[in-house]
Amino acid sequence: MSDVFPGGVPEFAPWAGPEPETGGPPCLAAEAAALDAADPLRDRREAFVVDAPGDPEGVVYLDGNSLGALPRGVAGRLAAVVEEEWGRLRIRSWTESGWWTAPERVGDRVGRLLGAAPGQVVAGDSTSVNVFKAVVGAVRLARAAAPGRDEVLVDAATFPTDGYIAASAARLTGCTVRAVPATDVAEAAGPRTAVALVNHVDYRTGRLHDLPGITGALHAAGARTVWDLCHSAGALPVGLDASGADFAVACTYKYLNGGPGAPACLYVRRELQPRFDSPLPGWNSHADPFGMDPAYTPADGAVRGRVGTPEILSLLALDAALDVWDGVDLGVVRAKSLDLTDFFLRCVERYVPAGRTECVTPLPHEERGSQVSLRCAGAGDVMAELVRRGVVGDFRRPDVLRFGFAPLYTSFADTERAARVLGEVVTSGPVR
Amino acid sequence: MSDVFPGGVPEFAPWAGPEPETGGPPCLAAEAAALDAADPLRDRREAFVVDAPGDPEGVVYLDGNSLGALPRGVAGRLAAVVEEEWGRLRIRSWTESGWWTAPERVGDRVGRLLGAAPGQVVAGDSTSVNVFKAVVGAVRLARAAAPGRDEVLVDAATFPTDGYIAASAARLTGCTVRAVPATDVAEAAGPRTAVALVNHVDYRTGRLHDLPGITGALHAAGARTVWDLCHSAGALPVGLDASGADFAVACTYKYLNGGPGAPACLYVRRELQPRFDSPLPGWNSHADPFGMDPAYTPADGAVRGRVGTPEILSLLALDAALDVWDGVDLGVVRAKSLDLTDFFLRCVERYVPAGRTECVTPLPHEERGSQVSLRCAGAGDVMAELVRRGVVGDFRRPDVLRFGFAPLYTSFADTERAARVLGEVVTSGPVR
Numbered sequence: 105m106s107d108v109f110p111g112g113v114p115e116f117a118p119w120a121g122p123e124p125e126t127g128g129p130p131c132l133a134a135e136a137a138a139l140d141a142a143d144p145l146r147d148r149r150e151a152f153v154v155d156a157p158g159d160p161e162g163v164v165y166l167d168g169n170s171l172g173a174l175p176r177g178v179a180g181r182l183a184a185v186v187e188e189e190w191g192r193l194r195i196r197s198w199t200e201s202g203w204w205t206a207p208e209r210v211g212d213r214v215g216r217l218l219g220a221a222p223g224q225v226v227a228g229d230s231t232s233v234n235v236f237k238a239v240v241g242a243v244r245l246a247r248a249a250a251p252g253r254d255e256v257l258v259d260a261a262t263f264p265t266d267g268y269i270a271a272s273a274a275r276l277t278g279c280t281v282r283a284v285p286a287t288d289v290a291e292a293a294g295p296r297t298a299v300a301l302v303n304h305v306d307y308r309t310g311r312l313h314d315l316p317g318i319t320g321a322l323h324a325a326g327a328r329t330v331w332d333l334c335h336s337a338g339a340l341p342v343g344l345d346a347s348g349a350d351f352a353v354a355c356t357y358k359y360l361n362g363g364p365g366a367p368a369c370l371y372v373r374r375e376l377q378p379r380f381d382s383p384l385p386g387w388n389s390h391a392d393p394f395g396m397d398p399a400y401t402p403a404d405g406a407v408r409g410r411v412g413t414p415e416i417l418s419l420l421a422l423d424a425a426l427d428v429w430d431g432v433d434l435g436v437v438r439a440k441s442l443d444l445t446d447f448f449l450r451c452v453e454r455y456v457p458a459g460r461t462e463c464v465t466p467l468p469h470e471e472r473g474s475q476v477s478l479r480c481a482g483a484g485d486v487m488a489e490l491v492r493r494g495v496v497g498d499f500r501r502p503d504v505l506r507f508g509f510a511p512l513y514t515s516f517a518d519t520e521r522a523a524r525v526l527g528e529v530v531t532s533g534p535v536r
Numbered sequence: 537m538s539d540v541f542p543g544g545v546p547e548f549a550p551w552a553g554p555e556p557e558t559g560g561p562p563c564l565a566a567e568a569a570a571l572d573a574a575d576p577l578r579d580r581r582e583a584f585v586v587d588a589p590g591d592p593e594g595v596v597y598l599d600g601n602s603l604g605a606l607p608r609g610v611a612g613r614l615a616a617v618v619e620e621e622w623g624r625l626r627i628r629s630w631t632e633s634g635w636w637t638a639p640e641r642v643g644d645r646v647g648r649l650l651g652a653a654p655g656q657v658v659a660g661d662s663t664s665v666n667v668f669k670a671v672v673g674a675v676r677l678a679r680a681a682a683p684g685r686d687e688v689l690v691d692a693a694t695f696p697t698d699g700y701i702a703a704s705a706a707r708l709t710g711c712t713v714r715a716v717p718a719t720d721v722a723e724a725a726g727p728r729t730a731v732a733l734v735n736h737v738d739y740r741t742g743r744l745h746d747l748p749g750i751t752g753a754l755h756a757a758g759a760r761t762v763w764d765l766c767h768s769a770g771a772l773p774v775g776l777d778a779s780g781a782d783f784a785v786a787c788t789y790k791y792l793n794g795g796p797g798a799p800a801c802l803y804v805r806r807e808l809q810p811r812f813d814s815p816l817p818g819w820n821s822h823a824d825p826f827g828m829d830p831a832y833t834p835a836d837g838a839v840r841g842r843v844g845t846p847e848i849l850s851l852l853a854l855d856a857a858l859d860v861w862d863g864v865d866l867g868v869v870r871a872k873s874l875d876l877t878d879f880f881l882r883c884v885e886r887y888v889p890a891g892r893t894e895c896v897t898p899l900p901h902e903e904r905g906s907q908v909s910l911r912c913a914g915a916g917d918v919m920a921e922l923v924r925r926g927v928v929g930d931f932r933r934p935d936v937l938r939f940g941f942a943p944l945y946t947s948f949a950d951t952e953r954a955a956r957v958l959g960e961v962v963t964s965g966p967v968r
Contacts, residue, residue, distance in 0.1 A: 153623040167627045174623035182618060182849070183611060190796055191585040191606035195599045195928065203796060230844025232818030233665060240708075260830075265819035265844060268832040272817050276672075276708040283830070308828075357845070364622055364635060364848035385704050386664030387697035396740075396933060398692075398715070400700040412662025412697060413789070416796035417614070418847035496627065501828060 132451050132520050139447065139516035145440055148512040151175055151428045152361070157517035164518040164525075166497045169335060169475050169508025172361030172425075181424035185417060206423065207367075207388075207414050208406055213426045214369045217434060218333065218354060219343040224374050226406040227422065228414045231334060231355050231368040232265045233384070235301065237409060238351035238370060239273040240383040242299035242328035245350070245376060250326060253298035254279045257327075259286040263307045266332055270301050276383070286313045290321030297327040299350075304342065305335035305473030308500050310465035312336070312473045316347040323348065334358060337369075339441060339474035339511070341434040344371055351376075359474065359510055360429075362422035370409040377405055386411035428512060440511040441474040448476050448507065448519045455527030464504065475508045480530065489529045495522045564883050564952050571879065571948035577872055580944040583607055583860045584793070589949035596950040596957075598929045601767060601907050601940025604793030604857075613856035617849065638855065639799075639820075639846050640838055645858045646801045649866060650765065650786060651775040656806050658838040659854065660846045663766060663787050663800040664697045665816070667733065669841060670783035670802060671705040672815040674731035674760035677782070677808060682758060685730035686711045689759075691718040695739045698764055702733050708815070718745045722753030729759040736774065737767035737905035740932050742897040744768070744905045748779040755780065766790060769801075771873060771906035771943070773866040776803055783808075791906065791942055792861075794854035802841040809837055818843035860944060872943040873906040880908050880939065880951045887959030896936065907940045912962065921961045927954045 140146060140157070153174040155162025165173055189197040198204045207228045215225035229237075239256060246253045256274045258267050260283040267283070274281045284292040289300045300322050305312050315331060322329045331352040336342055338359030344352055352371040356362035372380050382402070387393050388410035391401040402408045449463060461478040480486055480503060487499040497507040507522060572578060572589070585606040587594025597605055621629040630636045639660045647657035661669075671688060678685045688706045690699050692715040699715070706713045716724040721732045732754050737744050751761045763784040768774055770791030776784055784803040788794035804812050814834070819825050820842035823833040834840045881895060893910040912918055912935060919931040929939040939954060 153619075165626065171622075171627045171630075173626065174618065179615060179618045179623075183615060186606065186611045186614060186795070186853070187585075190603075191611075194597065194605065195603045195930065196923075197796065198603075229661070229665065230818065230846075232820075232844030233661065233816060236816060262830075263819075264822070264828050264830055264832075267830055268817045268819065268822070271832065272815055276815060363618070364629065365845040365851070366849075367847060368844070383704055383708060384665060384668060385700045386662065387695075387700065388664075390696070390700070394933070396696050398694075398696055398699055400696075400703065412664030412800070413797040414662075415799060415847040415850035417798075417853050418850040419797070421618070421849050491628075498627065501826070 131524065132454060133517070136447070136516035136520040139443065143440060143516070144436055145432070145511055146515070148428060148432070149515065151177070152513040154513050157515040157521075162494065164495045164522050166495065166507040166509065166514065166518070166522055168361070168510030168514070169358050169506070170498055171364060172358055172510060173513055175361055175425045175428045177427050178363065178421050178424045182417065182421050185420045203416050206416065206419050207410055210419060210423045210426070211369055211406055213423070214337070214354060214356060214360065215371070217338055217360070217429060218352070218371065219341060220345055220371055221374070223405050225369050225371045226409040227356070227369045227419060228367045228410055230365070231332070231353055232269050233411070234353040234368045234370040235266050235269045235330065235332065236273055237382050237384055238330040238353055239270050239299060239301055240277060241372070241380050242330055242351055243273065243277045243279060244381045245379055246298035246326070246328050248379065253296055253327070255296040255298060256281045257289055257292055257297055257300035258283050259289065259302045260284055261286065261306050261308065262301070262303050263332070263334065266301055266303070286318070290318050293322050293325035293327050295326070297322070297325055299328040299330055301330045301332065303332045303335070305339070307335050308477060308504055310335070310473045310475040310477050312340070312471050315342065315349065319347050319349050335473055335475070340438045349373065356422050360422070361425045363418060363425060365418065366422045367415065367419050372406065372409055377408060380408055382408060384411045388412055388414070432512070437511045441509055442469050442472065444509040444511065444514055444516065444519055445472060445474065445476050447516055448509070448523055451520050451523030452478070452526065455523050456530055457527070460530045461505070474511070475506055478505045479503050480505050486529055490525060493525050493529065495525045497522070563956065564886060565949070568879070568948035568952040571875065575872060575948070576868055577864070577943055578947070580860060580864070581947065583609070584945040586945050589947040589953070594926065596927045596954050598927065598939040598941065598946065598950070598954055600793070600942030600946070601790050601938070602930050603796060604790055604942060605945055607793055607857045607860045609859050610795065610853050610856045614849065614853050617852045635848050638848065638851050639842055642851060642855045642858070643801055643838055645855070646769070646786060646788060646792065647803070649770055649792070649861060650784070650803065651773060652777055652803055653806070655837050657801050657803045658841040659788070659799045659801050659851060660842055661800060662797070663764070663785055664701050665843070666785040666800045666802040667698050667701045667762065667764065668705055669814050669816055670762040670785055671702050671731060671733055672709060673804070673812050674762055674783055675705065675709045675711060676813045677811055678730035678758070678760050680811065685728055685759070687728040687730060688713045689721055689724055689729055689732035690715050691721065691734045692716055693718065693738050693740065694733070694735050694764070695766065698733055698735070718750070722750050725754050725757035725759050727758065729754070729757055731760040731762055733762045733764065735764045735767070737771070739767055740909060740936055742767070742905045742907040742909050744772070744903050747774065747781065751779050751781050767905055767907070772870045781805065788854050792854070793857045795850060795857060797850065798854040798857075799847065799851050804838065804841055809840060812840055814840060816843045820844055820846070864944070869943045873941055874901050874904070876941040876943065876946055876948065876951055877904060877906065877908050879948055880941070880955055883952050883955030884910070884958065887955050888962055889959070892962045893937070906943070907938055910937045911935050912937050918961055922957060925957050925961065927957045929954070
């Protein structure tokens with residue numbers, strides 16, 4: 105039972121006319137078509153399984169910031185991995201099909217999209233597990249230089265798992281955790297700070313934080329940084345190497361389209377690798393993993409971030425999914441992302457009656473990720489109705505509608521339709 | 537360059553005759569055929585992609601203890617997951633396709649094969665990561681009862697990753713690690729022992745340890761047990777609930793045929809679950825994961841063992857792979873396993889000249905897993921030649937040939953051929 109529509113979600117009349125009932129100037133469909141025609145990334149959409157923008161039965165998918173759409177190349181590649189590599193070659197595939205080195209190979213492909221030179225990123229394990237490696241590793245590094253550092257700063261608005269894991273890492277290393285708004289982290293860092301764990305883009309509001317600036321301030325305070333790139337990887341240029349970031353964790357199933365629960369990636373800055381002391385020293389990170397040595401000797405390089413045997417099917421699906429990025433310039437992606445979110449905000453202004461939604465995503469480009477979050481009364485039911493009408497975003501409690509714009513496959517026509525249907529829903533529905 | 541064949545691995549003459557050149561009584565092929573005809577599990581082989589036993593071009597696969605063969609149902613199911621669940625339903629699949637609850641659902645399916653009632657096993661993460669959760673969890677439990685317990689006992693012959701991870705868990709919880717042969721763990725446990733981490737079946741020798749007996753002795757000493765079931769899960773009845781084991785970790789890509797790097801499983805005994813304090817409290821283990829609460833409240837039950845978003849493609853491949861176990865009685869599996877290894881040992885005795893190999897797997901049934909390990913001079917090169925001749929086992933340094941017998945698809949004809957080819961290789965090759 106809905107708490108917004110006490111009698112159950114009502115039936116809405118289908119949208120029939122070319123103009124929104126909110127009135128106002130002509131709709132923006134023609135402008136969307138012109139923007140799509142001029143889009144340098146428009147051909148990339150064909151690499152994905154998504155409905156045609158003009159298809160009235162089709163779905164507008166604006167939830168690629170939660171689960172990216174399926175790249176067309178994945179199914180065939182995964183079938184070959186299963187039938188040929190696992191089915192026929194079996195154990196030989198660890199060497200002959202390159203399974204053993206896939207975490208580093210895939211890591212380097214993701215690394216290019218994060219502004220990281222090869223040899224610093226490894227794929228495997230979940231975001232949460234990688235946050236644990238990074239926070240404990242960062243605390244140990246900071247303490248090696250200054251043993252008194254016993255504080256872990258955490259972005260107060262973080263996606264919760266980072267906070268839970270940071271608290272566990274702090275407990276196990278004898279630190280305390282202090283939650284601080286991301287915008288205040290730079291100022292909050294002091295002589296006791298070992299590390300700050302910050303989200304590059306806030307998952308709820310879409311706010312983009314100043315990665316180089318905060319990193320520089322943390323370094324000036326003698327502390328380390330762990331960046332959560334879940335909502336920026338594949339959405340905008342991250343520039344890890346250029347920023348001096350120490351550690352970073354990236355999700356690959358959002359804008360990188362790696363598939364449900366695709367393995368996360370861990371970045372450890374090259375000069376820190378020899379001192380990276382992982383709390384999860386599994387055999388895959390051993391210098392001689394098949395030596396079966398009872399004593400642990402860590403491998404050099406990004407491999408040190410590995411733990412146990414990687415989930416190869418998920419990992420190689422990600423590998424195949426990354427093909428859509430070949431030859432793509434993140435600068436072009438960023439430009440389209442900002443054009444999409446700007447255009448969406450204009451469409452919302454045009455189609456949605458004033459006061460029905462409030463944008464919580466910052467308007468300045470330098471503070472905006474690749475999503476638009478709108479506060480809206482009855483957001484849960486509004487999103488359910490949007491989904492019923494073929495516009496898929498998501499809902500974050502208590503009252504946020506989240507629309508993610510994946511520049512490789514989201515069109516301006518999708519964007520216009522989403523705002524138009526949103527206007528229709530909030531106008532016709534008994535939303536409080 | 538080989539260190540056994542300094543001039544390179546020589547060409548071996550192909551095996552031509554029906555009788556091994558070692559002479560002796562007639563070969564055991566006819567007996568193998570009779571044993572296969574009487575095998576109650578013989579129809580299960582058809583559920584796997586394996587070559588026909590009589591096919592001279594076919595491969596005898598005795599490495600299912602490293603990577604299980606491909607069940608035929610996996611490819612179709614995985615294609616549907618990719619194309620329909622990810623490709624079409626996308627984010628809706630978390631609820632509509634049951635992705636969100638898959639770790640517990642798959643865990644329960646594995647649990648049945650481990651003698652665990654539903655609600656105690658969860659699938660996800662690697663064996664190493666699960667060993668970490670279990671060892672830290674066990675230390676915390678033991679200390680809650682007796683704060684002075686600061687010792688972690690580790691099976692001295694353990695697969696190395698367990699030792700590395702136990703050392704990390706000990707370091708983070710202020711414990712020390714003591715390596716003890718598995719057979720001595722029961723006696724070694726004392727008032728300072730928090731937990732013992734023991735392999736149910738030794739990966740190298742195939743020795744089966746006394747899970748109920750060691751568990752009982754540990755409990756009598758006030759300590760907890762973590763069992764590594766990697767080489768027993770799917771090979772023999774484990775009887776977790778009946779034994780009183782506290783924690784266990786099982787690999788699913790060996791005898792359970794879940795695919796390369798398939799997610800491991802964590803068992804936490806039901807009565808311990810409310811006190812299980814995981815060191816990896818990711819959002820998937822939260823009581824209300826979509827509440828986005830900054831404070832961590834652990835879920836009840838097996839879910840508490842989860843961490844981050846599960847790698848769904850690998851997890852659902854495992855789910856499909858488990859279909860081959862429907863209706864299978866582990867007692868029948870165990871009986872066939874022992875018949876296979878007994879028969880292999882007889883074949884080795886018949887075909888391999890005395891003194892060329894030495895069996896390091898215990899002969900008493902109650903001490904034998906589902907593999908046979910033979911020490912052999914030049915084992916690395918012998919295995920390479922066996923593989924070239926279509927018999928796939930594996931090699932563990934420094935001198936062990938490992939042959940795994942997966943009762944669902946290994947035939948007695950396979951077994952006879954493997955020993956026969958082994959006899960041929962060690963007879964004709966210049967093995968020192």
